[in-house]
Amino acid sequence: MIRERGLISVEQYMGLCNALYYATRDPLGAPGDFTTAPEISQMFGEIVGAALADCWLRAGAPADAAYVELGPGRGTLAADALKVLRQAGFAGEVHFVETSPVLRDVQRQLHPDAEWHEALIAIPEGKPLLLVANEFFDALPVRQLVATEQTPVKKESGAKDPGATPFKVVVDPEMRLKLRAALIELIDYHDEALAEHFAEGKLALESYKEYIELFARSLKETMESREGVAYLLRAAGFEIPPEQINLQPELRWKRGAPGAFGKTLL
Numbered sequence: 001m002i003r004e005r006g007l008i009s010v011e012q013y014m015g016l017c018n019a020l021y022y023a024t025r026d027p028l029g030a031p032g033d034f035t036t037a038p039e040i041s042q043m044f045g046e047i048v049g050a051a052l053a054d055c056w057l058r059a060g061a062p063a064d065a066a067y068v069e070l071g072p073g074r075g076t077l078a079a080d081a082l083k084v085l086r087q088a089g090f091a092g093e094v095h096f097v098e099t100s101p102v103l104r105d106v107q108r109q110l111h112p113d114a115e116w117h118e119a120l121i122a123i124p125e126g127k128p129l130l131l132v133a134n135e136f137f138d139a140l141p142v143r144q145l146v147a148t149e150q151t152p153v154k155k156e157s158g159a160k161d162p163g164a165t166p167f168k169v170v171v172d173p174e175m176r177l178k179l180r181a182a183l184i185e186l187i188d189y190h191d192e193a194l195a196e197h198f199a200e201g202k203l204a205l206e207s208y209k210e211y212i213e214l215f216a217r218s219l220k221e222t223m224e225s226r227e228g229v230a231y232l233l234r235a236a237g238f239e240i241p242p243e244q245i246n247l248q249p250e251l252r253w254k255r256g257a258p259g260a261f262g263k264t265l266l
């Protein structure tokens with residue numbers, strides 16, 4: 001494939017290897033390549049089933065709820081979980097998302113009435129789902145991201161603790177220097193503009209305190225404007241027109257509302 005079409009991504013490579021690996025064998029359990037929790041003890045699936053039964057009962061035992069499992073392997077986890085669920089009164093459909101034909105055949109022996117799907121998107125819509133996935137997501141292809149000139153964070157070797165992850169993500173030091181220089185220029189510009197206004201008699205200031213208040217306010221206004229943010233972005237190497245700047249970005253990864261920098265610094 002590489003010879004015919006050229007280089008492929010890590011994601012494509014892992015996807016192809018993974019598909020071929022699972023499509024051609026049952027790798028689970030003692031005779032296979034590795035084992036998983038449900039293959040070691042029935043308690044694992046039974047506990048999952050008990051937890052699901054509890055959720056289902058507390059939701060009012062909806063009759064249209066369906067048991068859905070992603071990558072069910074040999075169907076062992078589903079068998080143990082459904083044993084408990086059925087005892088609790090659950091009589092819903094069973095849906096499996098499984099791409100391996102070999103494993104589908106193994107699953108069919110334990111679950112002849114289940115329905116199989118190639119992808120999660122094919123699961124019937126509009127039903128409450130009891131969704132299970134064990135050792136599934138780590139079998140999916142990973143997308144590798146590479147830091148470039150346009151990336152504000154970089155991977156850096158953080159080798160002090162040999163047990164720790166070999167990389168830490170840091171804000172690009174070069175970018176920080178550029179931002180710092182741009183800020184100093186902005187401060188100089190505001191200071192000079194104010195001094196000029198004062199010298200020309202356009203500003204009547206009673207005290208140094210008044211000067212600082214005015215200076216801080218005009219700096220804050222610039223920093224909060226689209227033009228101010230576009231200026232800082234330009235200094236860091238990003239040409240983004242002011243009209244495309246979002247002044248209220250969602251900081252979903254931060255807990256709570258972002259605090260004012262001024263307050264946290266003082």
Ligand SMILES: C[S@@+](CC[C@H](N)C(=O)[O-])C[C@H]1O[C@@H](n2cnc3c(N)ncnc32)[C@H](O)[C@@H]1O
Nearest residue numbers: 022036071072073097098099100103134135139
């Ligand atoms: C590591 S096994 C886990 C099996 C089972 N859940 C268990 O705990 O024993 C991964 C499972 O995911 C399935 N699988 C891998 N990639 C898949 C994909 N892209 N879509 C659906 N199933 C996939 C494999 O065929 C296999 O059933």
